[in-house]
Amino acid sequence: MTLTGSGSAHDPRTDPALRSAAPARTGAYGPARGLDRRVALVTGASSGIGAATARRFALDGWHLLLSGRDRHGLERTASGTSAVVLPADLAAPDGPRLLARSALHTTGRVDALVAGAGLGWTGPFAAMPHTDIDRVLTLDLNATLHLVREVLPSMIAAGRGRVVLLGAAPGRAGVPQEAVHSAARAGLAAFAEALRRELRGTGVGVTLVEPGPVGAAFPGRGGHHTGRLSPGHVAARIWEAVSQDRDETAGSARANLPDRVRDLAPGLYRRLTNRQD
Secondary structure (H helix, E strand, O other), rough: OEEEEEEOOOOHOOOOOHHHEEEEEOOOOOOOOOOOOOEEEEEOOOHHHHHHHHHHHHHOOEEEEEEEOHHHHHHHOOOOOOOEEEOOOOOOOHHHHHHHHHHHHHOOOOOOOEEEOOOOEOOOHOOHHHHHHHHHHHHHHHHHHHHHHHHHHHHHHHOOOOEEEEEHHHOOOOOOOOOOHHHHHHHHHHHHHHHHHOOOOOEEEEEEEEOOOOOOOOOOOOOOOOOOOOOHHHHHHHHHHOOOOOOOEEOOOOHHHHHHHHHHHHHHHHHHHHHHH
16 A cells, blocks of 8 residues: 655655745746746646656746645756746645745746646555545645636636646546545546636636556556656647647547547446456
C-alpha cells in the first residue's frame, strides 16, 4: 500500500515553511506586472508532468508561475527561465485561495491554469486508512475545484483564458487498487464537462487531459504501473491543446481505446478487465 504525490519528495506536513504561498523568485527578471507575455500558473510543477509542462510552455515564451510543495524541485524546474516560484500546500484549508491571491498579485492575470497537482494511493480499498481517503480526495479533487474557483473570475472578467485539468485513465475506467484515485479523476472529468458548458461564450475554455499510464507520474508506486508515456510527451499534448483551444486530449490515441470499448460493449469491457486483474 503506497501513498504518493506528484511534485513532492517529502511530506509537506513536516515543512511549515510551505504552508504559505508567498512567492520566492527565481531567475533574472523584473516586475511581472505589465507583461506582454501570456501567463501560465502550473501546479505540481516540481516534478513529473507538471515540471515537463512548465518547461514546454517556457519554450513558447510563456511567463510561468510554478507551484508545488517541494521548493527545491520548483527551483530546478524554474532554472534558466524567468519563472516565479510559489511554493504552496493546496491540501491546506486556505491553500488554493492563498496561491491564487499570490499568483494574481504577482502578474495581475493568469491566462492558463494547469492544475497538475495530485496524490496517488495504491492498495486494496478495504485496507485504505480513512485519513488517506480524505487526503487523496482533498488534493486530487477538492483543492483543484477551489483553485479553479479562485482564478476563474479574473479570466471571465478578461474575456479569455483556459483551465487545464489533469485527469487520468482511471477517471474513465476505474483501476483496481486505485479506487479513490479513480473516483477523484472521474469527478474532475464531470466537472470539466459541466464547467465547459457553463463558460460557453465567456472566452474561457476548459481542457481535460487524460493520459494513460505515465512514467514518474506518481513516484514510488512500486511498479504497479509500467509507464508507457513520458511526462514530456503528455506535456507536449497539453501545450498543443492550449495553443489550439482544444477541450480534450489524451497522451495517445491508444489511451482512449478502453473508453470506446466500455461505451460500445460494457460487458466485453468488464470481461477483458477482469481477466487482466
